[in-house]
Amino acid sequence: MITFTDVENNEYQAQCEIEKTDAVNGEKSLSGTIYFGQDVKANIAKGWTLFFLNEEYVVVTYTKNDKENTVAFSAVQAFFYKMSKTGLYETWNGSHPFSTYLDALFADTGYTYDNTASVAAFEKQDWGMSDRLSLFNDIIDQASVEFSVEGTVVHIVPAMGSDLSTIVRKKFNLDTAEIQTDNTSFATYGRGYGAYSNPDDTTSQRLEVEYKSPLYDYYYPKFGAIEAVPVADERYTIADNLLAAVKDKVDKGWAISLTLNLVDLQSVGYKYAMANPGDYITVIDENLNFSDKVRIIKVTSDYDIRGKRTKTEVECGSLSFSEQQKTSQSTLSNVAAGKIPVPNEWLTSQVQLATNSLLAARTQINFTDQGIIAVDKSDSNKVVILNSAGIGVSTDGGQTFKSAITADGVVAERIFGSLISGVAFKTESKSGFSLTLSSGTLRVKKDDLEFGSLTATTDGATGEPNGFAIWNQQGSIFSINQGSSTGGSLPVFQLPATATAENRQYNLYGSLMSPLVSKQPGGMWIYHDSKFNVSADGGNNAQFQVTVGKTSVWGDFYVYNGSKNAAQVTRDGIRATPAYELAENYVGDIGEGKTGEDKTVRVDIDPLVFDLINTDKPYQVFLTAYSDANFWVSERGKDYFIVSSDSPDSAFCWELKGKRRGFEDQRLVDTKDTYEDLEKMEGLIPNGDQNIQSNS
Structure with a gap:
């Protein structure tokens, strides 16, 4: 009986014939016919799921046959369905670590992953804005990894399966065999072209690599270089990554496919269980003159309504990795994944997986001279041995023990636990x-x-x-x-x-993204042996500079709510002498003079002062009498002025004020700062009380 579940999680029972497909990189799909189970046949609809061999599948199509009173359906493992129905609404460009792509794909999906494969960062262009499964498929070729799905955990490894000693031979356990080869894409030489040295100039030098296969010298005398279609992709900026793509295209251009119908020998005590996708087995068929080790790519099994397996078809081959890993979109494709830190819920799932595996096992115990040997009745590749040397766990029928405890220590590919403690x-x-x-x-x-x-x-x-x-x-x-x-x-x-x-x-080397705050007693020190610069234009120029005995400012200098002072030593301590402020930008000079017998005198403006002020604009001369006479300015020239008096030989003092060159039109310049800006400047306006005179 098969358990179906509707969208409200109500369960129904039915009897079905099922064809189950397992392939490299996790593909698991079902097609079946429901014969008995009226509730299921009458009500099956979108959103229904079923459990088969302890795995959840989602029904994607169903067809009702009124004449035969049956329902044909197809289903895919829940992982593939759920990933195809959630989107990634971002667009990525450039190179990123493999784990970064997978972090984005797995986020908030309910699935986690475990990775034991090493994958270098690679580039993508306009990656994203699609469903997660399609994006998953897009990166599997570049990652060149394989995976399996167990519950909500996706396990990623360099290659699935084991190298088994199983031999499949014609007239022994092989019914029929069909071998198909395709050398239309066979090549011994390839080239690759990547990014331009100047991305905006397609005439600039381009990243270029070439590759010769091990078969190059063998075929060259007759055919010369058998060239593959070049790899031309500006997204490649690293030569090793481009070379790997060219090598993959050349080496995997010759395709071999082998389809076998195997007799299930478990019922008659054959030592090895039916091999799994990814396993390597040796196939011998003298009629086809074929004897080689091949890899299982896909296993298709038929089950009757009692759940008994009645037929198994195995597809083997050495197709190019990118093609062999892909399945049709009708089965929702294949997946690859990458490395993330292990979350707590992942450990929980590992404990549950181990518990389920141990409780579900059906074991045959053998007592031998080698010790106690436990063999899984449903998969004789799974073996545990216990003897005086230690404990060993094997997944290849006892040929190797990749997990073992001996006097020399513990050997394991993976160790899971909430706490690992030791010396x-x-x-x-x-x-x-x-x-x-x-x-x-x-x-x-x-x-x-x-x-x-x-x-x-x-x-x-x-x-x-x-x-x-x-x-x-x-x-x-x-x-x-x-x-x-x-x-x-x-x-x-x-x-x-x-x-x-x-x-x-x-x-x-980085940029400070937070305030620079110091609580050092006595104040904060920033110092250098000779010169200290402050820049606000990315370091191109200094706006503030301190050297020994001098401080320089480039640009405007503002003092908010304070005065510009010179500190002077007096007999009563150090006193501040504020600078004189004007509404406009003036430069001044002061001097003394004396009119002559003709009651006039010419005062020449100091050439350096003349360089500072613009005398084309009106300038002012203020006079103070030092004798019993009246004084006035009778003429203002560009570089001089004339002072007259009503008495000869009369002494006086003059003060000149002229507008500074380059700043002639400035008057009470607006700083563009607002009261709100000032409030953000800590300490300038305590408690929001502006110390500013205003008519508003």
Whole structure:
């Protein structure tokens, strides 16, 4: 009996014949005919689901046959359906890490993922604004990974399946075989063309690579270079990525497809279970002169109304990866995924998966000289061995034990748990770079050279821990980096290799995005040995500069709600002498003079003062008598003025004020600042009380 569920989660039972399809990269679909179950046949509609072999499927099509009183339907695994019915409403361009694409695709879908494949960042153009499954399909070719779906977790690996010792042979367990080859796309040489050195100039130099396959020299004497269609894509900016695309196109241009009808030998005690998609098996058919190891791409099984498997068809082949992984849109395509941090709910699903697997297993126990051997009755590739050497778990019939516990330690491809506790942990790259976590300290090393560590700090007096520190060894670099669009990264904060404890140094490459605030007792210091500059135009020019004994300002200088003062030392302390303010921009000069016998005198304007003021505009001369006479200005010239008196040989003082060159028309200039702007300037207007005289 099969359980169907309607949109209100009401359950109904039915008996069906079902054809189930499993393929590499997770494709799972059903097609079936419902014979018994009147409620289902009468009411089946959009949004109905069913469970088959402990997996949920969504009904996508159904056809009612009144003559035979049956209903034919097709269904896809829930993951594919749900991903196809949710969209990503963003558009992305440029290069991003694989995990970044997948973070966006998996967000808020109810699905998480686990990745053990390494995928370099790659570029996309106008990626997005579509359903998530289509976008998933779009990146599988570039990622070249495979996956399986278990519940709400998608597992990503470099390649699915195992290399089995299963041999399928004509007249033994092989009924029929059909081999099809296609060499229309066969090639031994390829070229790739990527981005231009100047993206706006298509005549500039272009990224270019070429590739020769291992078969190049063999076929060259007869055919020369057998060339593939060039890869021409300006989105490629990294030579290695472009070369990989060319290599993939050349090496996978020769297609082989093998379709087999296998006799299910489980019922007669055959050692190995039916292989799964992704597994490699050896096929021998003397009639076709074929003997080779092939990979299972798709398994199609028929089940009768009692749930018994009656027929299995296996499709094997070595088609190009991008083509072999894709299935038709009618089965909602295939998927690839990438790395994310493991969330708590993911661990919960792993515990549930392990629990379900253990409780659902039906096991045959054998007692042998090798120890106790447990074999899964439904899949004899799953074997557990227990003996004096330890415990081993195998998925390839006992050929290898990738998960094991022995006296030498624990071997496992994955370890899941809420807490992993121990004395030391170490991870190491192929280049010898390693991270070691021991005694509460994380050390970064390359072979025997230690770069630095993350460790606790202690109180110098008591020795008690009081915090933690990240420190680098002298001669090494410590850097906090920001990832770039090309897949690399650039430093934002860095301790250079030249830094020492006696000469502490750091480099800041990023931009400050928050206020610069200091609580240092005694005030905040910003200093340099010779010159300190402040710029507000991106560092092109300084608007404020401090050197020894001098402060310079370029541009206008404003003082809000205060005065410009010179501090002078007096007998009663240091006193402020405010600057004289005018409504317009004037430059002045002061001097003394004396009229002659003719009661006049010419006063020449100092040439330097003349350079500062514009005498084409009216300037003012103020006179003060130092003798018993009357004085007036009888003439104002461009670079002089004449003072007259009513008595000869009379002394006086003069003050000249002229408009500053370049600022002749300025008068009470509007700063464009508002009261609201001033309120944002901390301390300028305490409590909102403007110290400004106004008529309003």
